[in-house]
Amino acid sequence: MCGIVGITSNNDVTARILGSLKKLEYRGYDSAGIATLSDGNINEVKCEGRVESLEKNISRTNLQGTIGIGHVRWATHGKPSTLNAHPHSSEVVSVVHNGIIENSTILKKLLEKKGYRFKSQTDTEVIAHLVTDYLKKDNLKNTIVKVLKKLHGSFALGIIFKDQPDLIVGARRGSPLAVGYGPDENYLGSDSYALKAMTNKISYLNDGEFCIIKKDLVEFFDSNAKKINKKILNLSKNDQSIDKGDYKYFMSKEVDEQPITIKNCVNEYIDKFNKQINIYNFPWKIRDISSVVLIGCGTAYHACLIAKYWFEEHTSLDVTVDVASEFRYRKIKFKKDSLYIFVSQSGETADTYAALDICKKNKMKTCSIVNVVESSIARDSQLVLPIHCGPEIGVASTKAFLGQMLVLYLLCLKISFDKKIISKKKYSEKIKYLLSLSNLTKKTLKVDSKIQKLCKVFANAKGCMFLGRGYSFPIALEGALKLKELAYIHAEGYPAGEMKHGPLALIEEGMPVVVLAPRDDHYKKIVSNMQEVISRGAKVLLITNKSKNEIQSENIWETIEVENISEDLLPFLITIPLQKLAYYSALEKGYDIDKPRNLAKSVTVE
Numbered sequence: 001m002c003g004i005v006g007i008t009s010n011n012d013v014t015a016r017i018l019g020s021l022k023k024l025e026y027r028g029y030d031s032a033g034i035a036t037l038s039d040g041n042i043n044e045v046k047c048e049g050r051v052e053s054l055e056k057n058i059s060r061t062n063l064q065g066t067i068g069i070g071h072v073r074w075a076t077h078g079k080p081s082t083l084n085a086h087p088h089s090s091e092v093v094s095v096v097h098n099g100i101i102e103n104s105t106i107l108k109k110l111l112e113k114k115g116y117r118f119k120s121q122t123d124t125e126v127i128a129h130l131v132t133d134y135l136k137k138d139n140l141k142n143t144i145v146k147v148l149k150k151l152h153g154s155f156a157l158g159i160i161f162k163d164q165p166d167l168i169v170g171a172r173r174g175s176p177l178a179v180g181y182g183p184d185e186n187y188l189g190s191d192s193y194a195l196k197a198m199t200n201k202i203s204y205l206n207d208g209e210f211c212i213i214k215k216d217l218v219e220f221f222d223s224n225a226k227k228i229n230k231k232i233l234n235l236s237k238n239d240q241s242i243d244k245g246d247y248k249y250f251m252s253k254e255v256d257e258q259p260i261t262i263k264n265c266v267n268e269y270i271d272k273f274n275k276q277i278n279i280y281n282f283p284w285k286i287r288d289i290s291s292v293v294l295i296g297c298g299t300a301y302h303a304c305l306i307a308k309y310w311f312e313e314h315t316s317l318d319v320t321v322d323v324a325s326e327f328r329y330r331k332i333k334f335k336k337d338s339l340y341i342f343v344s345q346s347g348e349t350a351d352t353y354a355a356l357d358i359c360k361k362n363k364m365k366t367c368s369i370v371n372v373v374e375s376s377i378a379r380d381s382q383l384v385l386p387i388h389c390g391p392e393i394g395v396a397s398t399k400a401f402l403g404q405m406l407v408l409y410l411l412c413l414k415i416s417f418d419k420k421i422i423s424k425k426k427y428s429e430k431i432k433y434l435l436s437l438s439n440l441t442k443k444t445l446k447v448d449s450k451i452q453k454l455c456k457v458f459a460n461a462k463g464c465m466f467l468g469r470g471y472s473f474p475i476a477l478e479g480a481l482k483l484k485e486l487a488y489i490h491a492e493g494y495p496a497g498e499m500k501h502g503p504l505a506l507i508e509e510g511m512p513v514v515v516l517a518p519r520d521d522h523y524k525k526i527v528s529n530m531q532e533v534i535s536r537g538a539k540v541l542l543i544t545n546k547s548k549n550e551i552q553s554e555n556i557w558e559t560i561e562v563e564n565i566s567e568d569l570l571p572f573l574i575t576i577p578l579q580k581l582a583y584y585s586a587l588e589k590g591y592d593i594d595k596p597r598n599l600a601k602s603v604t605v606e
């Protein structure tokens with residue numbers, strides 16, 4: 001989704017803004033642009049498409065300046081085009097913006113009446129003209145306060161001013177924004193990741209705050225322009241290298257990294273010597289928790305759905321799972337003894353953050369399970385449980401999904417143990433299984449060659465279905481989501497028992513159907529469901545675990561067997577062939593796997 005960079009320095013900033021925009025590419029975008037100040041002029045270069053094209057355009061124009069702002073845009077108001085790309089400039093200011101200005105239509109009409117002319121279809125352009133208008137009557141700081149009060153919606157802003165050759169304004173409401181500190185220069189970024197190549201000293205703006213950044217000074221203000229102090233955080237420099245190595249796409253690298261992800265996470269949470277799960281700084285008494293509410297979006301929501309089965313099996317807690325975009329607008333009856341758990345790879349998903357904010361305002365117990373520990377969701381939660389995956393760049397979430405499931409599973413077992421529900425023997429057994437999970441994931445990754453052969457059928461299919469029961473049902477949803485978002489194939493995930501209640505009508509000769517049937521409690525039932533689709537012409541790809549027992553069904557098109565582990569951990573292993581299936585189907589169709597159309601990595605607008 002949209003990304004912001006700003007630099008004020010003694011040296012030319014163009015190349016470094018481009019470098020930071022490249023870092024933000026992973027968020028998903030459709031156009032890009034830069035504005036700098038030089039010789040008292042605002043210079044803009046923008047284009048539809050990739051930062052690479054922007055770089056080519058810039059090399060033709062010789063754009064220069066010691067202060068500048070850059071942006072990658074994911075279209076909301078107005079189609080992706082050069083004209084709609086940010087920055088948007090008036091005669092005197094240039095603006096980059098993440099988020100949505102909800103009252104832009106009204107503001108635009110008012111500004112048009114005053115004679116301002118609009119070039120784009122964006123909501124952002126109103127900000128440029130509004131700032132210009134207020135600056136005619138007021139000083140810079142008052143202008144910012146007044147403009148921010150006029151704007152409805154959620155946003156992060158970066159603004160430069162024609163007559164201020166060393167000053168960037170940043171402002172935050174709803175969308176994240178970070179300030180970075182360098183030697184004789186300072187930075188603005190929509191996340192710390194954009195600034196990592198330049199600094200590891202970061203401060204974050206909170207909602208309603210704005211900042212004034214000069215090359216030798218950074219000042220922060222609340223919404224009434226009262227000066228405030230901010231902590232400077234030192235971010236770790238030792239993130240895993242963020243390049244593709246020998247891989248063609250980040251996604252395939254990230255899928256293959258999953259054994260390491262699991263190992264890192266297990267090492268962080270399991271004390272191998274004492275054979276126990278450690279969750280440090282748990283801020284509540286375990287007896288004060290009698291239910292959990294799990295909240296997330298997309299893949300993170302699927303991780304929550306699986307966790308519901310775990311919590312129900314291993315604890316006595318009531319469990320509710322909710323999609324964040326629904327939760328935030330429902331009339332929730334908050335309960336003091338509930339633990340509200342927010343699952344988010346990026347930690348910046350607007351809906352998940354809003355759901356957390358509501359819980360915070362209602363003084364609930366909040367815990368977040370995130371990959372980005374510096375994120376807004378992590379910073380605003382009482383307990384943060386990192387998934388320790390390292391950066392996930394491919395838009396489709398893969399290793400983070402396994403990491404989310406793993407931390408949810410560990411939390412569930414820990415609560416079960418502390419509440420004395422799981423026996424010591426069973427708890428030790430589970431820990432033993434967890435210690436073997438990384439290795440089994442590694443072995444399961446070998447399904448690669450078999451899947452590659454099958455993906456032609458999927459790539460040419462009009463649509464397909466993923467069926468599961470129990471733990472495998474949320475994995476069926478996840479498999480379908482991966483195929484949709486990467487290979488643009490209509491795919492439905494369904495609880496296999498629901499087929500007769502409608503979806504069976506979709507089955508026709510040759511339709512690929514993925515049946516997830518590990519040898520668990522649901523095995524016999526799902527084999528019957530599988531036969532029902534086979535007899536209606538479906539081409540069934542069965543995914544199960546290795547067993548001495550033969551599969552009691554005929555006419556299965558293909559079977560993939562994953563390694564064996566305890567039933568409740570099989571979701572980790574059966575996910576892998578589904579990730580590979582989506583990957584190879586998209587590859588077969590020649591799509592840009594790391595940047596699927598219309599999607600963004602960090603969904604910072606609702």
Ligand code: F6R
Binds near residue numbers: 298347
């Ligand atoms: C799908 C995918 C998305 C994200 C969702 C939530 O592959 O990546 O569905 O899971 O946008 O994102 P986070 O986890 O960052 O809150």
